[in-house]
Amino acid sequence: MIKAAFRMPGFTIGFVIAFIFVGAALVSFLWTPYPVDGVDIANKLHGPDATNWFGTDHLGRDIFSMIMVGARTSIAVAIVAVGIGVVLGVPLGLAAASKKGTLLDEFIMRGNDLIFAFPALLIAILITAVFGASAVNAIIAIGIFNIPVFARLSRGGALSLWTRDFVLAARVAGKGRVRISFEHILPNITNLLIVQGTIQFSLGILAEAALSYVGLGAQPPIPSWGRMLADSQTMVSFAPHLALFPGAAIVLTVLGLNLMGDALRDLFDPKLRRDRQ
Amino acid sequence: MSLLEISGLNLKIGAADILHNVSLAVEAGQVTAVIGESGSGKSMTAYCVNQLLPRGAAAGGQVLFDRQNMLALDEASLCQMRGRDIGMVFQEPMTALNPVQTIGAQVAETVLIHGEASKAEAKAIARDTLNRVGLPEDQFPLSRYPHELSGGQRQRVVIAMAIALRPKLLIADEPTTALDVTTQAQILELLKRLVREEGDMGLLLISHDLGVVADVADRIVIMRKGEVVEQGTTAEIFAHMKHPYTKALFEASSHAPERGDNAEEVSILEVADLVRDYALPKKSLFGKAPKFRAVDGVSFTLKKGESLGLVGESGCGKSTLTRAILGLEAVQGGSITINGEQVRAGHTVPRNLRRNMQVVFQDPYGSFNPRHKVSRLVAEPFHLLDDAPKGENRRLAIAEALMAVGMHSSDADKYIHEFSGGQRQRIAIARALIINPELIILDEAVSALDVSIRAQILDLLAELSDRLGLSYLFISHDLSVVRAITDRVMVMKSGEIVEEGLTEAIFRNPAHPYTRALLEAAPKLEEMLQ
Numbered sequence: 001m002i003k004a005a006f007r008m009p010g011f012t013i014g015f016v017i018a019f020i021f022v023g024a025a026l027v028s029f030l031w032t033p034y035p036v037d038g039v040d041i042a043n044k045l046h047g048p049d050a051t052n053w054f055g056t057d058h059l060g061r062d063i064f065s066m067i068m069v070g071a072r073t074s075i076a077v078a079i080v081a082v083g084i085g086v087v088l089g090v091p092l093g094l095a096a097a098s099k100k101g102t103l104l105d106e107f108i109m110r111g112n113d114l115i116f117a118f119p120a121l122l123i124a125i126l127i128t129a130v131f132g133a134s135a136v137n138a139i140i141a142i143g144i145f146n147i148p149v150f151a152r153l154s155r156g157g158a159l160s161l162w163t164r165d166f167v168l169a170a171r172v173a174g175k176g177r178v179r180i181s182f183e184h185i186l187p188n189i190t191n192l193l194i195v196q197g198t199i200q201f202s203l204g205i206l207a208e209a210a211l212s213y214v215g216l217g218a219q220p221p222i223p224s225w226g227r228m229l230a231d232s233q234t235m236v237s238f239a240p241h242l243a244l245f246p247g248a249a250i251v252l253t254v255l256g257l258n259l260m261g262d263a264l265r266d267l268f269d270p271k272l273r274r275d276r277q
Numbered sequence: 278m279s280l281l282e283i284s285g286l287n288l289k290i291g292a293a294d295i296l297h298n299v300s301l302a303v304e305a306g307q308v309t310a311v312i313g314e315s316g317s318g319k320s321m322t323a324y325c326v327n328q329l330l331p332r333g334a335a336a337g338g339q340v341l342f343d344r345q346n347m348l349a350l351d352e353a354s355l356c357q358m359r360g361r362d363i364g365m366v367f368q369e370p371m372t373a374l375n376p377v378q379t380i381g382a383q384v385a386e387t388v389l390i391h392g393e394a395s396k397a398e399a400k401a402i403a404r405d406t407l408n409r410v411g412l413p414e415d416q417f418p419l420s421r422y423p424h425e426l427s428g429g430q431r432q433r434v435v436i437a438m439a440i441a442l443r444p445k446l447l448i449a450d451e452p453t454t455a456l457d458v459t460t461q462a463q464i465l466e467l468l469k470r471l472v473r474e475e476g477d478m479g480l481l482l483i484s485h486d487l488g489v490v491a492d493v494a495d496r497i498v499i500m501r502k503g504e505v506v507e508q509g510t511t512a513e514i515f516a517h518m519k520h521p522y523t524k525a526l527f528e529a530s531s532h533a534p535e536r537g538d539n540a541e542e543v544s545i546l547e548v549a550d551l552v553r554d555y556a557l558p559k560k561s562l563f564g565k566a567p568k569f570r571a572v573d574g575v576s577f578t579l580k581k582g583e584s585l586g587l588v589g590e591s592g593c594g595k596s597t598l599t600r601a602i603l604g605l606e607a608v609q610g611g612s613i614t615i616n617g618e619q620v621r622a623g624h625t626v627p628r629n630l631r632r633n634m635q636v637v638f639q640d641p642y643g644s645f646n647p648r649h650k651v652s653r654l655v656a657e658p659f660h661l662l663d664d665a666p667k668g669e670n671r672r673l674a675i676a677e678a679l680m681a682v683g684m685h686s687s688d689a690d691k692y693i694h695e696f697s698g699g700q701r702q703r704i705a706i707a708r709a710l711i712i713n714p715e716l717i718i719l720d721e722a723v724s725a726l727d728v729s730i731r732a733q734i735l736d737l738l739a740e741l742s743d744r745l746g747l748s749y750l751f752i753s754h755d756l757s758v759v760r761a762i763t764d765r766v767m768v769m770k771s772g773e774i775v776e777e778g779l780t781e782a783i784f785r786n787p788a789h790p791y792t793r794a795l796l797e798a799a800p801k802l803e804e805m806l807q
Binding site for chain 2: 093164165166167168170171172173174175187188
């Protein structure tokens with residue numbers, strides 16, 4: 001399966017891009033070219049050159065180092081947010097599907113509709129207004145928005161599986177709904193979840209950038225791509241590199257993850273797979 | 278010059294050889310039937326005629342239709358011919374119609390696409406064609422939607438679409454396989470009538486069922502593994518059967534396994550006045566939801582070692598009854614007694630009683646979780662035991678169950694996709710056997726199998742029943758199979774058992790009019806042979 005994935009150019013390109021950013025985030029724990037809080041006003045707003053590869057910002061900090069640490073923030077936020085969505089959303093969806101048409105099903109799915117009805121950013125602003133702006137609150141806000149996505153997806157996938165004979169056979173073997181959900185349903189919807197996971201991951205990175213951009217995400221001095229963009233806004237006319245690099249980082253990561261998601265969807269969909277051969 | 282002449286047809290899809298040197302002919306005004314089991318290439322032969330081949334297919338040889346070589350035509354001229362000169366009827370009437378278009382629009386579409394008529398004329402043609410296929414205007418206006426029709430009526434609409442432009446050749450690919458016996462008989466009758474009425478229309482009928490075509494076809498072509506093994510007029514084929522495969526196919530079609538008489542006077546399953554209601558969608562917000570009674574006061578007794586048949590058409594409630602007996606669904610009235618222990622309506626079937634029953638389903642492809650290995654699939658019913666074997670004992674039990682159904686013990690480590698349909702059905706039986714139940718419910722267990730595989734599975738079932746003293750509740754719509762494997766039979770209609778008795782007695786002397794109708798509609802292969 002992994003081999004087949006790497007035979008698809010989309011997956012390979014996406015994987016390389018994602019790998020570079022994850023690598024940069026991991027390396028940043030041990031080493032960055034300059035400390036990210038190393039303010040050096042004398043050296044401010046330098047263009048890219050040999051000493052500062054991506055240049056410096058208005059406080060003279062090294063942008064390359066900030067991008068590396070910023071990757072850490074983005075990836076951490078996205079992973080935890082998708083994690084919240086999967087851990088809470090999938091069991092809810094499975095439970096709803098196993099009790100289709102009952103009050104429980106209605107309760108779970110209408111609750112999901114309620115969350116879906118609010119834009120993610122609105123929830124984030126609400127949470128940060130109550131609990132204060134921080135990376136943790138941004139994670140929670142994005143995570144909550146992920147719950148209905150995964151709940152709906154797993155319910156939909158599970159519903160069609162519940163009508164299959166092998167589930168009936170498991171019921172004849174005396175297995176209960178919870179056990180069937182985890183033993184028979186879940187393994188058969190992992191494909192769906194992986195594909196949706198990569199897409200939600202890229203959306204999470206975008207959401208984090210957006211929240212930081214309006215000042216509701218990670219707080220200074222923790223670097224964040226979104227806030228770097230916000231800071232560069234007033235200086236973009238005479239120091240375009242300030243906006244260019246964090247912007248490119250966001251675009252590339254999201255593009256890479258989407259490419260991976262697309263490729264995985266094609267790979268798991270037997271119909272598309274047959275066409276490719 | 279025949280209407281359709283296929284000679285030396287070869288077909289490759291990718292690297293796979295699908296057809297090899299196929300030659301056959303369809304005369305105008307006659308019916309040629311192509312018979313074969315799955316994978317014999319019978320459908321692909323038909324698709325070669327109108328060039329609806331999958332991507333990567335390369336055909337060689339000659340397909341002469343109306344003096345034109347279809348293999349040499351370009352796509353534009355093929356589009357011209359499809360629908361106008363060659364009509365096609367598919368197997369599954371449920372998916373062959375567009376659910377959001379009216380039947381009138383769909384029949385008229387064929388006419389309009391070919392630019393043969395104005396909109397008003399197309400509508401008139403559609404009306405006329407629907408009348409001809411037995412959907413009269415007063416009951417079936419053009420404005421009907423497919424979901425308002427039954428399966429047989431939908432298949433009539435599909436046929437109307439195919440013949441609207443009075444094609445010279447009609448290709449019907451398993452047109453009755455998805456239908457009930459009585460509906461099947463009506464559709465076959467309709468096809469026969471249409472060929473007769475049109476006068477010069479040829480029909481290429483593709484089927485896996487010898488019984489179905491025996492009555493309809495003028496010529497029969499028997500295919501196997503992409504080759505024609507025998508062909509001739511129906512009378513010739515039935516009289517001589519030169520090729521051993523033809524003989525084998527005929528024997529398998531009417532195969533009855535040898536069975537001992539094992540029925541004892543102990544009843545293991547008693548069903549009394551069983552009622553199963555389904556709630557229908559509410560008509561108003563506060564009104565009570567209306568009910569649909571799927572099983573209506575069914576009572577019967579199944580003795581130990583006996584094989585009891587349950588016959589009925591789709592929607593008669595036989596699957597609902599199965600689920601109720603298996604304890605998968607609550608019942609609203611009556612009782613089920615298993616081994617002397619009674620379970621009343623409103624109670625669930627306890628685990629210790631469930632242990633006595635297992636089930637084999639129809640679809641060998643949907644019955645297994647594709648992500649588990651055979652060992653885990655077969656061992657699933659161990660969940661019902663309090664002291665399920667572990668470790669080495671478990672492995673031995675799995676091997677024993679697999680060997681009992683003629684599989685190899687090393688198959689336990691494989692995944693289910695490595696097996697054919699017949700092998701999967703054996704594994705399904707192994708799964709049912711592993712906890713040594715006394716009763717196995719066979720829910721259309723051989724209906725999806727090829728005749729030769731079906732014969733093998735029937736033999737296996739007979740042998741297991743003789744050896745292990747198993748009882749079967751054998752549910753099927755296929756009367757010949759039920760006759761071959763059961764001691765007693767019940768006929769079910771609209772949730773009720775309308776007739777019950779010894780299998781042979783009922784088949785010889787059906788008392789209820791519905792039983793008689795079923796038996797008359799069933800294809801009669803044996804009579805054709807005499």
